[in-house]
Amino acid sequence: MRLALMASGTGTNVEVLLSEKQAGNLPSVDWVLLGCDRPNAPTIQKAESLSLKTWVHSPGEFANKIQYEKSLHLVLSEHEIDGIVLAGYMRLIGPTLLEHWQGRIINLHPSLLPSFPGQHSINDALLYRVKLTGCTVHFVDEGIDTGPIIAQESVPVFSNDTTETLAKRIHRAEHSLLPKTVRRWSEGGFYLKDKIVHFVDEVGETI
Structure with a gap:
């Protein structure tokens, strides 16, 4: 599966995904390129250090x-991309891109959706004192973190947590969940139809 990454920030999840491929843990994934909307984002250097082509839009x-x-659509089409992984991409995907890529874009978000969508999810978890x-x-989809859920991983919230300590715990969970989900996607393990995620078992039956 020919996949593109899109990111805006530090690129820790990008680094994890590329390293997992190099380690042989994503055998059905071909990382083709990284797209970034910020010219000086650290994710660009991390991707290039792991031999991934990058482009800045x-x-x-x-x-x-x-x-x-x-x-964006033109670049992705020219590279014959099958799907897009948003790993810290901080812009809302609009209808122009979704017209061509509906059901072929997955996103990672640092909360247990539908709770705490948006950019302040970690602070919101602390503010609302969730466990x-x-x-x-x-x-x-067209909304802010409202698309059909594929997979989740939970972490505890402790009474003495700060934004930094909770973020570290969530990031560890992200580094576990995202590669597993991408691998399953690349191996045909799930797909989107009529706004519902359908999962496929080892013999190709929808479950």
Whole structure:
């Protein structure tokens, strides 16, 4: 499965995914390129250090979001991409891209959705004093972290947690959940149909 990564920040999950491929743990994945919307994001250097092609598409270089996403679609199509993994990509995917890629984009989010969508999910978990939070991999739709859920992993929230300590715990869970989910996707283990995630067993039967 020819996959593209899209990220905006530090790239820790990008680094994990590329390292898992090098270790032989993602045999059906072909990482083709990393797309980034921020020219100076650390994720670019991490991807290049692991021999992945990168390209930077800054939204400020385009007249509007429609033109930006048309350009993204063109690059992805030229590279014959089968699916996209958003690993810390901090922009909402719009209808221009979804028109062509619905059901072929998955996202990682640091909460147990549908709780705490958006950019402040870790702080929100502390604010609401929940006992459990975690991370979610889901298909992308038009909303903010509202797409059909594929997989989740929970972590405890302790009374003395800070944003930093809880974030570290969630990131460890992300580094476990995302590679497993990507592997299952690349091996045909699930798909999206009529806004429902369908899982497939070892003999190819939908379960």
